[in-house]
Amino acid sequence: MFDNLTQRLGKVLTNLRGQGRLTDDNIKETMREVRMALLEADVALPVVREFIDQVKQKAMGEEVMKSLTPGQTLIKIVNDELIHVMGEANEALDLAAQPPAVILMAGLQGSGKTTSVAKLGRWLLQQGKKKISVVSCDVYRPAAIDQLETLARDVGLDFISSSDDEKPLDIAKRALKETAKGFAEVLIVDTAGRLHVDEEMMGEIKQLHQVLDPVETLFVVDSMTGQDAANTAKAFNDALPLTGVILTKADGDARGGAALSIRQITGKPIKFIGVGEKTDALEAFHPDRIASRILGMGDVLSLVEEVGRKVDQEKATKLAKKLQKGKGFDLEDFKEQMLQMANMGGMSGLLDKLPGMGEIPDHVKNQVNDKEVGRLIAIINSMTPHERAFPAVIKGSRKRRIAAGSGTQVQDVNKLLKQFMQMQKMMKKMKGGGMKKMMRGMAGRFPGGGMPPGGGGFPF
Numbered sequence: 001m002f003d004n005l006t007q008r009l010g011k012v013l014t015n016l017r018g019q020g021r022l023t024d025d026n027i028k029e030t031m032r033e034v035r036m037a038l039l040e041a042d043v044a045l046p047v048v049r050e051f052i053d054q055v056k057q058k059a060m061g062e063e064v065m066k067s068l069t070p071g072q073t074l075i076k077i078v079n080d081e082l083i084h085v086m087g088e089a090n091e092a093l094d095l096a097a098q099p100p101a102v103i104l105m106a107g108l109q110g111s112g113k114t115t116s117v118a119k120l121g122r123w124l125l126q127q128g129k130k131k132i133s134v135v136s137c138d139v140y141r142p143a144a145i146d147q148l149e150t151l152a153r154d155v156g157l158d159f160i161s162s163s164d165d166e167k168p169l170d171i172a173k174r175a176l177k178e179t180a181k182g183f184a185e186v187l188i189v190d191t192a193g194r195l196h197v198d199e200e201m202m203g204e205i206k207q208l209h210q211v212l213d214p215v216e217t218l219f220v221v222d223s224m225t226g227q228d229a230a231n232t233a234k235a236f237n238d239a240l241p242l243t244g245v246i247l248t249k250a251d252g253d254a255r256g257g258a259a260l261s262i263r264q265i266t267g268k269p270i271k272f273i274g275v276g277e278k279t280d281a282l283e284a285f286h287p288d289r290i291a292s293r294i295l296g297m298g299d300v301l302s303l304v305e306e307v308g309r310k311v312d313q314e315k316a317t318k319l320a321k322k323l324q325k326g327k328g329f330d331l332e333d334f335k336e337q338m339l340q341m342a343n344m345g346g347m348s349g350l351l352d353k354l355p356g357m358g359e360i361p362d363h364v365k366n367q368v369n370d371k372e373v374g375r376l377i378a379i380i381n382s383m384t385p386h387e388r389a390f391p392a393v394i395k396g397s398r399k400r401r402i403a404a405g406s407g408t409q410v411q412d413v414n415k416l417l418k419q420f421m422q423m424q425k426m427m428k429k430m431k432g433g434g435m436k437k438m439m440r441g442m443a444g445r446f447p448g449g450g451m452p453p454g455g456g457g458f459p460f
C-alpha cells in the first residue's frame, strides 16, 4: 500500500535523520523533494501547497532549530502534517438512530460499492451488531442483485430480495418496512454505479436519500483514481450530503494521492479503507497509522511498547552509568545485550517490526538469526571472566580452547570478536549507551535507512 510514496519520502527523509543541524537551505531543499513526492503520488495541488506551507512554517520556526535532533523533529512535523491532512483521528460510523439505522452507499461504476456493503455488514457483526439487513437498488446492471445476495449469505447478513422490474424507490420503501417489522438494527442499501454528471441518475439517488433518511451516506471510491477520487467525492457531495468515504482498493494503490486529498478537498472523513477483495479486507481508517505506514515507520508503536515492557531497565541503566563513567563495554555487557534481545522475542521478531525491513534482502536478515545469538552466548560462556573483561588477551591457543568449549570453530570465535569490536565502537560513539540507542544505531546501518525514531523522545 502506498509503496511508491513511502519509498520517495523515505529517501528524502533518511538524508535528514543523521543531521546534527538543519539550515534554511536544506529545509528548503527537503521541502522541494517532499513536494515532488506528493505530486508524484497524485495528491491534489492545493493540498500539496498547504502541506508544504505548514511544514515549512513549523520547520523554520524554533521548534526544529532548538531541537537536539533536528532531522527527527522535521520528520515528526511531516508526520503530524500527514495526520492532519487525513483528518487527525478516525471518525467512526454514527449509527445512533431509531432502528434500523440506514447506511446508503453511492459511487461510480465498479468503485466497490457492493463488495463494501458486505464488508461493512461483516465488520458491524464483528462489532457486536446482531441483525443487519442489506438490499440492492441496482436494477440496471445484470446480476447486480445476485452478486449482493451471494455476498450477504456468505457473511451472514439478512438479504432483502429485489428485482429488476421494480423501481429503486419502491425497493427502498419496501426494505424500510420489512426491516422495521423484522427488527433489523442496521439496513445497508446498495445502489447502482453512476456518474455525477448524469442528472437523471443523480436525481434518483437524491430521492433515495430522501426516502431512506440515512444516518450515514457513504461515498465509495477507488483509491487508484488518485486525486480524481477527491474531485468526484466533492461533486457527489454537492448533490448528496455525504457523511463519509470508503476508500477501496488501497491494497493495489502504490501512490496514495486519494487518501491524502479527500479530506482536504471535500471536508469529509475517510471512515474505512478496503484492502482486498475478500469480505474481511476492510479497516477503519486511522490517519496516524496510515501516516506511519507512509513514512515507512513500520509497526514502531508496538515495537516501542514492546521494548519498554521487556528491556530490563535496571540493567540498561547500569550499563549506561558504567559507560558514562568511562569504563569500557566488555564481552559480559555484550552477552547481556544479546540476552535482552533474545528476551524480546529474538532477533527475527524484532527485525520484523523494524521499519524499512521490507527492503532488506533475506540473506542479510538471516545473518542475524536467533541460532546465531545462541551461539554467540555459548562462546562467551566458554571464556574466563578475565577474558570477558579484557578481550584483547584472546589469542591463538585461547581461541582454540574457547571454540572447543563451546562446540564451535575458531572462525566463529573470530567472528564474535569482530562483532564485539564493532559494537564496542558504536557504544563509544554513543557514550550514553542503552538499548534504544543501540537499536537506533543498528537500524541506521541497514540499507534503506528506515529506523524507529529513537532516543530520548520516543516515539519521536
Ligand SMILES: Nc1nc2c(ncn2[C@@H]2O[C@H](COP(=O)(O)OP(=O)(O)OP(=O)(O)O)[C@@H](O)[C@H]2O)c(=O)[nH]1
Pocket (backbone or CB within 6 Å): 107, 108, 109, 110, 111, 112, 113, 114, 115, 116, 138, 141, 144, 191, 192, 193, 194, 248, 249, 250, 251, 252, 273, 274, 275, 276, 277, 281
Ligand atoms: N483489491 C481490491 N479489490 C476490490 C476492493 N473492493 C472491491 N474490489 C473489487 O472491485 C471490483 C468491483 O467491485 P464491486 O463491489 O462489484 O463494485 P461496485 O461499485 O458495486 O460496481 P457496480 O455495481 O458495477 O457499480 C470487484 O472485482 C471487487 O472484487 C478492494 O478493497 N481491494
Ligand SMILES: [Mg+2]
Pocket (backbone or CB within 6 Å): 113, 114, 115, 138, 144, 190, 191, 192, 193
Ligand atoms: Mg455493485
